Amino acid sequence: MKDIRHPAQHRSRGPGRLAALLLALAVMLGLAGGTALAAPDGHRKPSRPVVRVPDNPMDAVAQMQPSWNLGNTLDAFPNESSWGNGQTTKATFDTIAAQGFRSVRIPVTWTDHQSTTAPYTVDAAYMARVKQLVDWALADGLYVVLNVHHDSWMWVEKITSDHDNVMARFNSTWSQISTTFRDAPRTLIFEGINEPSFANATDAQKVTYLHELQTSFHSVVRASGGANASRMLSLTTPGGSGDQVHLDNLYTTIAGLKDRQLIAQVHFYSWYPFSVNVAGGTLYDAVAQKHLEDSFANMHRTLVAKGIPLYLGEYGLLDYPNHFNPSRVERGEALKYFEHVGYGARKYGITTALWDPFAYLNRETLQWRDPALFAAIKSSWTTRSGTASFDKVFVPKSSPVTAKSLTLNLNGTYFRGVWQGDTRLVAGRDYTVSGNQLTFSAKALTRLVGNRAYGVNSTLQARFTSGLPWNIDIVTNDVPVLSDATGTTGSFTVPTQYRGNDLATTHATYADGTNAGQTSWTPYQEFNKAFSPDYPNGTIILTPEFLNALRDGEPATLVFHFYSGATVTYHVTKSASTVTGTVA
Numbered sequence: 001m002k003d004i005r006h007p008a009q010h011r012s013r014g015p016g017r018l019a020a021l022l023l024a025l026a027v028m029l030g031l032a033g034g035t036a037l038a039a040p041d042g043h044r045k046p047s048r049p050v051v052r053v054p055d056n057p058m059d060a061v062a063q064m065q066p067s068w069n070l071g072n073t074l075d076a077f078p079n080e081s082s083w084g085n086g087q088t089t090k091a092t093f094d095t096i097a098a099q100g101f102r103s104v105r106i107p108v109t110w111t112d113h114q115s116t117t118a119p120y121t122v123d124a125a126y127m128a129r130v131k132q133l134v135d136w137a138l139a140d141g142l143y144v145v146l147n148v149h150h151d152s153w154m155w156v157e158k159i160t161s162d163h164d165n166v167m168a169r170f171n172s173t174w175s176q177i178s179t180t181f182r183d184a185p186r187t188l189i190f191e192g193i194n195e196p197s198f199a200n201a202t203d204a205q206k207v208t209y210l211h212e213l214q215t216s217f218h219s220v221v222r223a224s225g226g227a228n229a230s231r232m233l234s235l236t237t238p239g240g241s242g243d244q245v246h247l248d249n250l251y252t253t254i255a256g257l258k259d260r261q262l263i264a265q266v267h268f269y270s271w272y273p274f275s276v277n278v279a280g281g282t283l284y285d286a287v288a289q290k291h292l293e294d295s296f297a298n299m300h301r302t303l304v305a306k307g308i309p310l311y312l313g314e315y316g317l318l319d320y321p322n323h324f325n326p327s328r329v330e331r332g333e334a335l336k337y338f339e340h341v342g343y344g345a346r347k348y349g350i351t352t353a354l355w356d357p358f359a360y361l362n363r364e365t366l367q368w369r370d371p372a373l374f375a376a377i378k379s380s381w382t383t384r385s386g387t388a389s390f391d392k393v394f395v396p397k398s399s400p401v402t403a404k405s406l407t408l409n410l411n412g413t414y415f416r417g418v419w420q421g422d423t424r425l426v427a428g429r430d431y432t433v434s435g436n437q438l439t440f441s442a443k444a445l446t447r448l449v450g451n452r453a454y455g456v457n458s459t460l461q462a463r464f465t466s467g468l469p470w471n472i473d474i475v476t477n478d479v480p481v482l483s484d485a486t487g488t489t490g491s492f493t494v495p496t497q498y499r500g501n502d503l504a505t506t507h508a509t510y511a512d513g514t515n516a517g518q519t520s521w522t523p524y525q526e527f528n529k530a531f532s533p534d535y536p537n538g539t540i541i542l543t544p545e546f547l548n549a550l551r552d553g554e555p556a557t558l559v560f561h562f563y564s565g566a567t568v569t570y571h572v573t574k575s576a577s578t579v580t581g582t583v584a
Contacts, residue, residue, distance in 0.1 A: 001071070001195065001267065001314055001355055049141040053186045057232055057261055060186075061309035064103035064143045065345065066381050067353035068096050069314060073363075074130060075107035075149040085363045090136040095366045100378060103143035105313055105353050106133060107194060109150040110173055120172040127180055138187055145234060145313065145353075146181070147191035148173060157197045159209050170213060171220050178224035186227060191234040191265060191313065192217035198238070206238050207249050218257055232261045234311060240267035242295050247302040254308055264303045267314040267355075268295060270337055275318045277328040277527035278519060282504045282563070284336040292340055300348040314355040315341060319528075321359045323369055326535070328527035330502070330563060332391030332471075335376050339387065339411070339467075342380020376468055384411040385467025392473045393440060394500070394564040397454065401446045405439040406472070413464035418472075420448075420460050438462065440474075448474040454500035476500050479566045482540075485581040489547040492579045493539035494570060501562040503533040503540065508558050516556035518549035542572065542579075550574040557584070 054060045070092070076083040096104060113126035130146070137144045148156075151173075159166040174192070181188055192214050198206045214235045221228050235254060237246035247266070254262045271291040273281025281288065303310050317337065320329045345352045354360065354377065361368060368374040379385055389407035408415055415433060418425040425431055430444035440448075448458045454476050461469040477500030485494055507523045508516040508530070515523045517530050525531060530546035533539075540560065550556055555573045562568075569584035 001269075001357075049139075051141050051143075051185070051187050057263060058304075058307060058309045060143075060232060061263055061311055061351050062349070064311070065351040066101055067103040067105060067143075067145075067311070067351060068101045069105045069107065069353055069355045070133070071107060071355055072357040073107075074133065075109045077109050077150065077154075078112040080129070083357075085358055088133055088363070090139070091366060092361075092363065093133075093137045093140045093142060095361070096137075097140040097142055099374075100381070101142065103145065103351075103353070104137050105145040105147070105191075106130075106137065107147055107149035109154070110148060111151050111154045114169075114173065116169075118168060118172070120169045122173065122176050127176065131180055134181070134184070134188060138185060143187045143189065145189045145191050145311070146177070147194050147234075149194040152193050152196045156193060156213070157199045159213070160199050160201050160205070167212070167216065171216055174217055174220045175224065178221050178228050182224055182226035182228055184227060186231060189232045189234055189263065190217075190221055190228075191236070193236065194313075195240040195267065196236065196238055210238060211249075211253055214253055215257065218259065218262075222259075230261055232263055233259075234263040234265045234313070236265045236313070240265070240314065242266040242268060242299060244298055244302070247298060251302055251306065251308065254303075260307075263309050263311050264299075265311045265313040266299065268292075268312055268341075269314075269316060269318050272318075274329070274333075274337070275320075276529075277505065278524060278529075279522040280505060280507075280524040282330065282333070282561070284333040284340070288337070289340060292337075292344055296344040296348040296350060299350060304349045310350045312345070312350050312352040315352050316355045316359075321370060321373065323359065325528055326533050330391075330504070332387070335373070335391075336387050336409075338373075338377050339380050339385050342377070342382075343384055343411070345381075379468050383466050384413060385470070386410050386413045386415065386462065386464035387470050388438065388462060388472065390563070391471055392475050392563065393445070394475050394477045395445055395449050395452075395457075397452050397476050397478050397500075401442050401449065403439050403442050404445060405437050408433075408436045408438050408462070410436065410464065411467075413466050416463045416465060418460050418462055419469075420458060425460070445474065449476050452476045454478070454498075475564075477564050477566070480560070480562060480568055482560070482568050482570055482583050484583060487579050487581075489574060489577050489579055490544050492542050492547060492572075492581070493534065493537075494542065494581055496533075496538055496540050498533075498535060498538070501564050501566055503531075504561045504563045506531045506558055506560055508546075508556055510551065510554055510556055516550055516558075517546050520549075547572075547574055547579055552576065 072083040073085050073088055074080055081087055108130055110122060113123040115121045134144050134146060156166055156170060196210055198209050218233060221233060237250050250264055269275050271288040273279040274284060274288040299310050317329055320334060387409040393404045395401055418431055431438060431440050450457050456473045456475050458474045460472045462472060463469045480499050480501050481497040483495040506525050508525055509523050510516050517525045519525050530543055532541045534541055553575055555571050558570045558572055560568045571582045571584060573580050
């Protein structure tokens with residue numbers, strides 16, 4: 001995955017040069033793998049736990065489930081700490097192992113630590129640091145996947161115009177990695193290249209170039225001998241894509257190498273409109289669910305069913321969770337997605353690696369930034385959880401309280417009831433269930449909304465026979481109120497009284513029916529790219545990128561959609577750098 005970085009103020013300094021050089025010397029002397037070398041963070045290297053790696057790679061990769069990515073760390077450039085995650089310690093891997101993960105993927109970008117001319121020598125101190133992290137993870141009994149990461153688009157993609165030099169550098173890189181880890185246990189897996197891309201190449205050329213890279217990677221590693229002669233190796237598709245044509249080509253490459261110790265790898269970030277909230281993808285609906293089912297079924301049919309293990313080397317949602325910006329994906333909808341990934345992995349025999357650039361584990365405190373979200377992910381590894389059509393019930397303040405319904409998604413469980421804290425609501429009085437329809441009575445809702453202040457008044461839990469409960473917020477709301485405004489293309493906000501609502505999406509068109517805004521292929525613009533809610537300050541921000549894309553002097557009609565179902569229409573006109581907004 002391309003980088004998602006911390007804001008600048010979250011960055012921290014790297015290790016001292018002297019410490020790095022001393023570590024490099026220790027590696028060259030063969031001491032780094034022994035217990036005599038104390039780690040810089042004060043942890044003494046313990047004896048490595050014995051992990052029996054099955055001979056069959058299908059069984060070995062199954063044993064790797066679940067997996068976690070040490071993202072935005074060694075893959076950061078120019079240095080490990082450049083993107084805000086600081087210096088990794090052994091405690092990081094201790095935490096990951098203790099939380100139930102059985103493998104880690106350690107992405108590494110080599111570019112800034114390697115000569116750009118032959119023989120393309122990797123800096124000894126950097127190689128030593130990579131080895132230190134790998135050894136720490138192995139010492140915790142974790143499988144490790146080690147790769148060549150952002151180099152894929154930093155220089156490997158230039159193979160189309162500088163073929164011989166790129167191949168020489170690629171082979172040299174893997175020759176040096178193979179030599180360093182020649183005697184590492186079989187729990188270390190090599191991944192040839194992350195999300196490969198090829199500049200200005202046709203589809204047919206991409207197939208040819210990737211085949212050449214991956215077969216060369218295979219040859220270099222196998223020729224290095226030692227444990228590398230039978231080490232599991234991971235091969236992938238262009239961009240890590242799971243499209244059927246790429247799966248077919250990956251199968252052809254793996255089958256052609258006639259090496260049973262090969263693993264297929266692709267990445268999965270859900271149906272794109274849902275993953276980033278664009279084109280109206282506000283819900284984890286039937287289209288998004290079908291995309292996952294079809295994708296996983298294709299992976300299974302093309303590879304797993306034919307005896308080739310599948311490692312989903314990255315999964316998640318694009319830029320979610322992001323703790324520094326408004327959430328572009330509604331929380332309950334995100335929970336449904338993660339629940340489905342866990343189920344799909346078990347159903348189709350796929351090992352999944354959570355991509356964590358900084359969004360899940362706080363690398364400073366080693367605590368989960370959102371414990372409830374991680375609990376949902378962890379639960380999905382072993383069981384299904386029931387959900388509902390939404391995680392909120394909206395009760396308009398301007399109208400009498402009436403009964404409200406949600407649709408239960410049982411996901412193979414049985415419904416047990418509804419709780420408020422430790423108090424169980426009374427079936428038949430507070431709610432009824434008819435088929436999969438859960439209906440809260442007007443009397444119960446009147447009690448739950450209390451004084452009817454806008455926002456969340458109370459939270460309930462629908463509980464099921466397995467998995468986690470489904471939280472349901474009872475929310476008092478009314479249609480939001482917007483006001484006229486003026487500003488510039490560099491700074492424009494719409495004054496907004498949200499009145500208990502959360503913004504879902506924005507529909508933007510001109511009078512002639514064509515789409516307005518920078519995302520011209522859909523009227524529904526991208527959350528946080530074209531528009532963004534600022535709840536504390538009571539505004540909706542229209543971004544400079546969106547405003548600059550508007551036609552000069554031609555009013556654009558914006559329809560703001562909210563998760564309650566409310567919509568508000570607003571007109572925006574750009575004249576040179578001046579922007580005027582009026583309520584319809």
